[in-house]
Amino acid sequence: MKNDSHLPNGDFLRIQPKIRNPRIWIAIAVSAIFSLCVTFCAAAQDETQQEETQQQSPAAVVPRMEADPTAGMLDTGFRHLYELDFAAARAEFVKYQKLRPDDPFGKAAEAASYLFEQFNQKGVLTSDFFCNDSKFLNGIDGNPADNHNPAFLDANRNAREMAKKLVAENPKNPHALLVLTMTDGMEADYDTLIEKKQLAGLSMVRQAEAQANVVLGLDPTAGDANVALGAGNYIIGSLPGFKRALVWFGGIHGDKQRGMDQMQKAIANGHYFRPFAKILLALAYERERQPDRARILLSELAVEFPTNPIFAHELSLLDQRHTCGKH
Numbered sequence: 580m581k582n583d584s585h586l587p588n589g590d591f592l593r594i595q596p597k598i599r600n601p602r603i604w605i606a607i608a609v610s611a612i613f614s615l616c617v618t619f620c621a622a623a624q625d626e627t628q629q630e631e632t633q634q635q636s637p638a639a640v641v642p643r644m645e646a647d648p649t650a651g652m653l654d655t656g657f658r659h660l661y662e663l664d665f666a667a668a669r670a671e672f673v674k675y676q677k678l679r680p681d682d683p684f685g686k687a688a689e690a691a692s693y694l695f696e697q698f699n700q701k702g703v704l705t706s707d708f709f710c711n712d713s714k715f716l717n718g719i720d721g722n723p724a725d726n727h728n729p730a731f732l733d734a735n736r737n738a739r740e741m742a743k744k745l746v747a748e749n750p751k752n753p754h755a756l757l758v759l760t761m762t763d764g765m766e767a768d769y770d771t772l773i774e775k776k777q778l779a780g781l782s783m784v785r786q787a788e789a790q791a792n793v794v795l796g797l798d799p800t801a802g803d804a805n806v807a808l809g810a811g812n813y814i815i816g817s818l819p820g821f822k823r824a825l826v827w828f829g830g831i832h833g834d835k836q837r838g839m840d841q842m843q844k845a846i847a848n849g850h851y852f853r854p855f856a857k858i859l860l861a862l863a864y865e866r867e868r869q870p871d872r873a874r875i876l877l878s879e880l881a882v883e884f885p886t887n888p889i890f891a892h893e894l895s896l897l898d899q900r901h902t903c904g905k906h
Contacts, residue, residue, distance in 0.1 A: 649678045656688060657851045662886045665696040683741035683758045687765075688851070690734035694765050697728050699889075703772060706893055709862040710903040716818060718775035726773050735762050735769075753797040756790055757804055761852075763787035764807030771814065784811035802848025805841045806856050812838030813863055839863055846876075854880060861893070865903035873897060 656671030669692045676685035698704050701719040708714045719726060739762040745755035764787040771780030788811055791804040815833020842863070845856035857876045864873035874897055881890040 649675055652678075653684070653688060653851060656692075657854075658884075660692055660695055661854045661884050663699055663889075664886075665692050665699075668692045681741075683738045683745065683755065686734055686741060687738035687758050687761045690731055690738055690762065690765060693728060693731035693734060694769060697726075697731065697773065701726075701773075704858050704862070705889065706862060706865050706896060706903060709866055715866075718772045718777075723774040723776075728769065728773065731765075731769065735766055738762050751797055753794055753801060756794045756797070757801055760787055760790040760794055760804050760807050763790055764810065767807075767811065781815065784815065787811060800848055802845050803850055803852040805845035806849065806852045806859070809838045809841030809843075809845060809856065810859055812841060813859070814838075817866070835863075835867070839867075854883065865897070868903060870897055870903075 652671050652675040656668045659668035659671065669689055672685055672689040672692060679685055702708050703719065738758055742755040742758035745752050763783050767780045767783035767787055770776040770783055787807040791808045794801050794804040812833050813835050816835035816838055839860060842856045842860040846853055846860065849856055857880055861873045861876035874894065877890050877894045881894060884890065
């Protein structure tokens with residue numbers, strides 16, 4: 580076959596098809612223009628669809644769910660408290676109060692930080708205190724005026740007032756009733772151990788027990804309420820016989836074993852006060868000469884809060900003496 584590119588210009592022209600009808604040329608031109616338009620429009624439509632797809636991506640269409648900024652604040656605060664970093668604990672509790680000003684739990688947690696700090700300063704949550712009947716049953720050393728803790732009392736009073744308002748609106752509000760149980764229980768500890776007002780403290784114990792029973796009736800899983808019940812029953816049950824008889828006539832009863840069982844329930848179902856229940860029960864086991872049970876709880880606390888030196892120290896003391904020599 581000959582290569583047409585080598586043909587003279589005239590010969591090349593002679594082999595082209597001869598289309599003499601102008602209508603055919605017009606039809607060809609229109610068809611070509613139509614094809615170009617279809618191609619262009621299809622490309623433009625594809626580009627528009629891509630832009631719309633990008634604009635309607637899930638990130639743009641689906642609303643973003645913002646996390647609750649208060650979530651974890653109380654947990655973090657209580658962890659600092661059990662690590663004996665009371666300033667850091669209070670900082671978390673104050674932040675929580677600013678974000679949740681209507682929740683009395685934040686103020687109750689702040690009150691707990693002041694009371695726990697004083698307990699730490701006075702060595703209340705140690706075997707030296709629990710194993711010494713003169714301290715355990717009569718309170719810390721020093722006079723009440725020197726041991727006065729206005730920061731605790733103010734925060735505790737504010738928490739109680741806030742909770743009472745919520746209970747007035749809804750008498751079956753378990754959250755508000757739990758706060759009342761906390762505030763009454765902490766004030767009972769303060770009156771008995773710090774200011775040595777035993778009758779006032781025992782009266783608060785009875786009040787805290789009443790609140791705790793209501794809370795547990797509404798919500799059996801509210802294990803933190805068992806701390807107040809357990810501590811109250813154990814302390815009253817540990818009183819000498821004549822004192823127990825006096826308070827019994829005042830309608831205040833106590834049972835050591837029942838108190839220890841209630842603290843065990845707080846450990847099983849509690850949340851914020853679960854470590855506190857472990858501390859109390861471990862020290863109660865030491866008083867009752869059950870060192871093996873005390874060792875288990877103290878070991879768990881030492882692992883959970885390694886920066887708190889008290890738990891490791893109590894373990895070493897337990898290994899040395901094997902039992903609590905009450906005196």
